[in-house]
Amino acid sequence: MHHRADDKVVLKDSVSEPTIALVGNPNVGKSVIFSLLTGKYVTVSNYPGTTVEITKGTSSFDGGGHRVIDTPGANSLTPRSEDEKVTRDLLLSQNSTTIIQVADSKNLRRSLILTTQIAEMGIPMVLALNMADEAKSAGIHIDTKKLSERIGTPVVETIATEKRGINKLIASLAAAAASTLRVEQHPRLKVAREKIAGILPETPVSREAVASMILAGDHGLDKWLKTNCSEAEIGAIRAVVENAQTHFREPLAYVIGKRRLDYIDSLVADVVRIERKENTTWAKRVGDLSQHPIWGIPVLLFVLYLIYLFVGKFAAGTCVDFIESIVFGEYINPAVIWLVSKLPVPLIQDMLVGKFGLVTMGLTYAIAIVLPIVGFFFLAFGILEDTGYLPRLTIMANRIFKVMGMNGKAVLPMVLGLGCDTMATLTTRILDTKKERIIATFLLALAIPCSAQMGVILGMLGKIAMSAYMIFIVVIVLQMLVVGFLAGKLVPGQTSDFIIEIPPFRLPKISNVLLKTLARVEWFLKEAVPLFLLGTFVLFVADKIGILGALVKVAEPVVVKFLTLPPEAAVAFVMGFLRRDYGAAGLYRLQEAGLLDATQSIVSLVVITLFIPCIANFFVIIKEQGLRKAVAMTALIFPLAVLTGGIVNLILRAAHYKG
Amino acid sequence: MSVGSGSTSESKEVNEVAWNNRRRWRGGKPSEEISKPVEFHYRKKDVDELLELIYMVKESGGEITVEELKKKNEDVSDVDELLEEMASAGLVTTRNGVVSFSENGTREAVKLIRAHRLAERLLTDVLLIARDGDVESQACEMEHILNPEIVDSICTILGHPSSCPHGKEIPDGPCCKDKKRTAAPAVLSLDQLQTGESGRVLYVETTNHSRLDKLTTFGMLPGTVIRVHQRQPSLVVLVGETQLAIDHEIAQNVHVVKIG
Numbered sequence: 001m002h003h004r005a006d007d008k009v010v011l012k013d014s015v016s017e018p019t020i021a022l023v024g025n026p027n028v029g030k031s032v033i034f035s036l037l038t039g040k041y042v043t044v045s046n047y048p049g050t051t052v053e054i055t056k057g058t059s060s061f062d063g064g065g066h067r068v069i070d071t072p073g074a075n076s077l078t079p080r081s082e083d084e085k086v087t088r089d090l091l092l093s094q095n096s097t098t099i100i101q102v103a104d105s106k107n108l109r110r111s112l113i114l115t116t117q118i119a120e121m122g123i124p125m126v127l128a129l130n131m132a133d134e135a136k137s138a139g140i141h142i143d144t145k146k147l148s149e150r151i152g153t154p155v156v157e158t159i160a161t162e163k164r165g166i167n168k169l170i171a172s173l174a175a176a177a178a179s180t181l182r183v184e185q186h187p188r189l190k191v192a193r194e195k196i197a198g199i200l201p202e203t204p205v206s207r208e209a210v211a212s213m214i215l216a217g218d219h220g221l222d223k224w225l226k227t228n229c230s231e232a233e234i235g236a237i238r239a240v241v242e243n244a245q246t247h248f249r250e251p252l253a254y255v256i257g258k259r260r261l262d263y264i265d266s267l268v269a270d271v272v273r274i275e276r277k278e279n280t281t282w283a284k285r286v287g288d289l290s291q292h293p294i295w296g297i298p299v300l301l302f303v304l305y306l307i308y309l310f311v312g313k314f315a316a317g318t319c320v321d322f323i324e325s326i327v328f329g330e331y332i333n334p335a336v337i338w339l340v341s342k343l344p345v346p347l348i349q350d351m352l353v354g355k356f357g358l359v360t361m362g363l364t365y366a367i368a369i370v371l372p373i374v375g376f377f378f379l380a381f382g383i384l385e386d387t388g389y390l391p392r393l394t395i396m397a398n399r400i401f402k403v404m405g406m407n408g409k410a411v412l413p414m415v416l417g418l419g420c421d422t423m424a425t426l427t428t429r430i431l432d433t434k435k436e437r438i439i440a441t442f443l444l445a446l447a448i449p450c451s452a453q454m455g456v457i458l459g460m461l462g463k464i465a466m467s468a469y470m471i472f473i474v475v476i477v478l479q480m481l482v483v484g485f486l487a488g489k490l491v492p493g494q495t496s497d498f499i500i501e502i503p504p505f506r507l508p509k510i511s512n513v514l515l516k517t518l519a520r521v522e523w524f525l526k527e528a529v530p531l532f533l534l535g536t537f538v539l540f541v542a543d544k545i546g547i548l549g550a551l552v553k554v555a556e557p558v559v560v561k562f563l564t565l566p567p568e569a570a571v572a573f574v575m576g577f578l579r580r581d582y583g584a585a586g587l588y589r590l591q592e593a594g595l596l597d598a599t600q601s602i603v604s605l606v607v608i609t610l611f612i613p614c615i616a617n618f619f620v621i622i623k624e625q626g627l628r629k630a631v632a633m634t635a636l637i638f639p640l641a642v643l644t645g646g647i648v649n650l651i652l653r654a655a656h657y658k659g
Numbered sequence: 660m661s662v663g664s665g666s667t668s669e670s671k672e673v674n675e676v677a678w679n680n681r682r683r684w685r686g687g688k689p690s691e692e693i694s695k696p697v698e699f700h701y702r703k704k705d706v707d708e709l710l711e712l713i714y715m716v717k718e719s720g721g722e723i724t725v726e727e728l729k730k731k732n733e734d735v736s737d738v739d740e741l742l743e744e745m746a747s748a749g750l751v752t753t754r755n756g757v758v759s760f761s762e763n764g765t766r767e768a769v770k771l772i773r774a775h776r777l778a779e780r781l782l783t784d785v786l787l788i789a790r791d792g793d794v795e796s797q798a799c800e801m802e803h804i805l806n807p808e809i810v811d812s813i814c815t816i817l818g819h820p821s822s823c824p825h826g827k828e829i830p831d832g833p834c835c836k837d838k839k840r841t842a843a844p845a846v847l848s849l850d851q852l853q854t855g856e857s858g859r860v861l862y863v864e865t866t867n868h869s870r871l872d873k874l875t876t877f878g879m880l881p882g883t884v885i886r887v888h889q890r891q892p893s894l895v896v897l898v899g900e901t902q903l904a905i906d907h908e909i910a911q912n913v914h915v916v917k918i919g
Contacts, residue, residue: 257875
């Protein structure tokens with residue numbers, strides 16, 4: 001969950017350094033190969049959309065002679081979604097690039113659709129037939145030699161997760177060549193393409209390729225056209241496209257795509273031999289079970305229960321108890337207090353170990369309460385990600401998400417939000433329409449607790465009863481449905497079609513899961529811990545100069561009267577402005593101190609869960625949606641959170657809920 | 660061994676079963692009485708063409724004026740005369756140079772348009788006539804000679820398509836309104852296949868560009884074999900080794916012929 005830096009350059013050469021770009025359909029293993037080529041770990045999961053931004057690295061195999069770029073998966077270079085556009089724009093912006101097209105061997109046909117498009121661009125490439133083992137066990141045999149002859153580029157079989165074939169792949173880079181694969185298009189389209197290519201200015205890839213994209217109705221190029229062509233030239237291009245369209249009853253993109261696919265079908269028939277095997281492996285059975293209309297639900301509940309046991313009971317209970325009360329309570333904190341007592345200035349003593357002490361509060365919260373919970377959650381989540389279970393949830397939830405103005409694909413960012421809302425907000429790019437991205441972003445900020453927060457929540461609720469857990473889930477889900485339903489009605493725009501690839505169910509690879517968990521824990525330590533310390537410091541200062549007291553006073557009518565919580569809870573909510581898990585940790589402490597009963601725990605957790613997004617999330621929302629929308633969302637979320645908490649409070653009190 | 664009467668009746672039964680099997684797309688029902696063949700003569704064809712033209716102008720939202728009809732029908736010299744004839748037959752009314760359909764006229768025009776567009780579907784997607792010109796000329800001939808019952812049969816075989824290959828709407832016939840759909844079509848939409856069944860795509864019926872794009876990139880185009888893996892809670896299909904979850908609504912646009 002740590003991607004950074006994307007280039008927004010379109011159609012201009014930026015670097016002269018030789019570059020290797022990994023391109024391919026979603027979920028074919030580009031990121032695994034990236035890691036192998038650069039020695040740099042990037043998040044790898046078994047579902048499409050893990051990589052939504054460009055990741056850059058330096059080649060490790062030749063001592064840093066190449067820049068290596070990992071790209072988001074693209075089904076077509078005539079992009080329809082944001083993440084596909086990133087890939088296309090990158091290819092158009094580089095001059096000295098070699099492409100490694102990573103293909104799923106089981107799916108040669110679909111991969112070759114992309115190959116024809118790269119071939120047209122005239123960029124030198126190598127084709128990596130990844131997951132060769134899965135193809136073999138499915139009875140698919142590809143004649144790589146023949147395929148290489150037919151497309152005119154090196155073809156290498158790889159099994160990236162086992163590091164097989166990578167050296168061959170690296171060696172083949174020297175022989176990389178622009179593919180000779182050319183699909184004969186309809187004569188009228190050929191003429192139209194030549195005409196457009198004649199009008200176009202200098203392009204970094206072949207003019208024909210850009211002309212083809214324009215013919216296929218790629219509006220992502222409009223902006224580039226506007227800056228690089230005169231009004232008259234654009235008009236002329238448009239006229240050619242319109243004229244070409246009059247000769248066909250289907251849209252040109254379809255005509256072009258169909259011709260490509262017909263050609264590919266004949267090519268595939270020539271190089272692929274399939275022996276039909278009816279082999280139902282256990283993985284296939286489990287996969288089918290988890291997406292079954294009836295069995296899918298118990299499977300989901302079972303998975304949730306396992307997470308509850310692992311994170312809620314074991315991590316948040318046993319581990320936190322041990323680290324907090326034994327490691328910190330008996331060793332670290334007393335030692336620090338003893339050390340600090342030697343310091344001459346009482347104010348500094350107070351700052352380090354007082355009520356809002358950097359060590360006794362900031363560090364204890366971060367390391368003793370949140371870290372073990374987050375760590376174990378990341379582990380559980382990593383296992384789930386690698387199995388391919390998450391995209392199966394899209395099948396189960398498509399209908400519900402339709403009601404909320406999105407489609408099943410939006411399940412992915414939502415579930416990823418359980419890891420980190422900030423990252424998940426970036427993942428909303430895999431959604432096709434603006435409306436879907438806005439609703440998903442909003443619901444993430446509103447209702448989805450991130451891993452750290454959820455861990456604390458699981459821990460607190462686990463101390464009450466299973467029923468508390470159920471009440472909490474029902475409240476949050478209901479809130480999400482109601483708000484989602486309203487948003488679906490109110491946000492203008494369209495819901496896109498639901499077509500998503502469901503990857504095969506796989507046994508998670510322990511090494512990948514561990515690596516991923518470690519990378520995420522490292523990210524947490526780097527990003528969250530300093531914020532915890534900063535937050536504690538701010539609280540300390542605010543407390544000293546009296547602002548905190550004033551704030552708590554202001555909040556008191558709401559916190560104490562409306563939500564029936566102890567006044568100290570207001571402090572936790574203030575902490576929630578910084579990071580929601582920080583606020584949750586404050587509530588955890590209150591509950592430990594016996595200041596929150598069952599109802600109060602649930603109400604305070606509902607409020608902190610629905611509470612405004614943390615600072616990092618807020619900035620990402622600004623980046624993706626703009627400042628105005630980010631502020632508007634926050635302004636909506638705050639009263640919603642308090643109101644929902646109040647309603648839950650009233651209902652639970654009326655029902656005399658005791659846990 | 661002689662053939663007894665018992666076995667004759669048995670073979671009759673077998674015959675009946677075979678016939679029913681062959682008629683399965685009509686729900687095993689024998690064909691209905693076909694109304695008397697339409698008498699076909701030159702003048703009627705001209706009237707038909709004009710009815711269709713008026714329908715299409717109306718469809719595209721334009722105002723139907725005598726002027727406009729003349730302009731679009733240059734090869735027929737006597738448009739005025741034809742219109743008069745049609746008016747006296749109770750098909751159209753003309754007021755201040757603006758032509759409008761009577762109820763009868765609408766019915767006749769719908770019949771013709773329906774026959775024409777269904778013929779186009781049949782010729783392009785099932786009989787795979789490649790040249791546009793051939794499709795057009797054949798469909799133009801067929802529309803005048805097909806009886807409504809036969810048009811309904813074609814409609815049923817094709818799975819009640821809602822648009823012609825050019826994307827224009829095909830008016831519903833009585834067979835489309837039969838909600839129970841007693842007759843089983845030979846061409847189904849993908850979402851009509853049951854779990855475990857496979858179909859070969861014959862044509863894709865949508866004017867939604869981004870939907871077509873997606874179907875193209877996932878390789879769901881004419882000629883592709885698609886297998887239905889599960890139907891609930893979302894439709895899941897297999898294209899080659901790829902498992903795809905798709906909306907039922909999209910699957911309704913993909914028309915297939917069942918292959919097992």
